[in-house]
Amino acid sequence: MHQYLKDYLELHGYWVLFLWTFLEGEAGLILAGFLAYEGYFSLGGVIITAFAGSFFGDQFYFYVGKWKGPFLLKLFTRIARKFRKALRLIEKYGTFVAFVSRYTYGFRIVLPIILGMSTFPAAKFCGLNLASALSWAIIFSLAGYFFGVSAAIFVEDVGHYEHYLLILLLGLITCVWVFHLTYSWRHRRRARERLRRMRSRQSDGSAHHD
Numbered sequence: 693m694h695q696y697l698k699d700y701l702e703l704h705g706y707w708v709l710f711l712w713t714f715l716e717g718e719a720g721l722i723l724a725g726f727l728a729y730e731g732y733f734s735l736g737g738v739i740i741t742a743f744a745g746s747f748f749g750d751q752f753y754f755y756v757g758k759w760k761g762p763f764l765l766k767l768f769t770r771i772a773r774k775f776r777k778a779l780r781l782i783e784k785y786g787t788f789v790a791f792v793s794r795y796t797y798g799f800r801i802v803l804p805i806i807l808g809m810s811t812f813p814a815a816k817f818c819g820l821n822l823a824s825a826l827s828w829a830i831i832f833s834l835a836g837y838f839f840g841v842s843a844a845i846f847v848e849d850v851g852h853y854e855h856y857l858l859i860l861l862l863g864l865i866t867c868v869w870v871f872h873l874t875y876s877w878r879h880r881r882r883a884r885e886r887l888r889r890m891r892s893r894q895s896d897g898s899a900h901h902d
Contacts, residue, residue: 705733706741713745714752716800718832725836735837742829746794750804750821757808764805778806786812790820794828 705724712720721742728735756764765775778799781789790812793803807817 706737709733709738709741710745713742713829714749717742717746717794717828721829721832722836722839725833725838726840727836728833729837729840735833739829739833742833743825746828747821747825750794750825751818753801753804754808754814754817754821757805758814759808761805761809775806775809778803779810782807782810782812786810787816787820790817791824794824 705727709720709724721738724733724738724742725735727733728738778789782803786807789803790807793807794800796803804817804821
């Protein structure tokens, strides 16, 4: 099993990682970093592949927004719902938003599309995207790699327990996702409640005036 996994990853692993980081990213990249510690990948190869996938992914989304933005607003309600909020952020903090877009859960793909729909310069976005993709690739690759280093402090033979460690790592990533989703859901619920109260007060005020 160990040799089969190693052969498979050596043959297909970098392409899978490239596509994963092109589309999304952190979870797969952290796992790839851990597998690099285990010897299935080269750490440098993981960083370069993740950098390439992330950079070309965001460049692609940026130009999709530039060329097909209005069509996407009509087609995807998710993008339309987040368009105004994202546009306000871009107007206030355009450079910062372009750099951190891949670090923002829930806006990972949407922000580059909306940046492409705005007047944000393409050359400036490309430069920020280069720096952001490189920092992102290094941080999350090393996060997985140093998970393996930390495990080696407590476990004498990490390779013998690698399946359990992968499950543990997936569990930790899932916990972070669940925490974020729960926090976002509560934040949206409180925002909706505030909006309902404001509308209720406005309607009561109108009724009194009448």
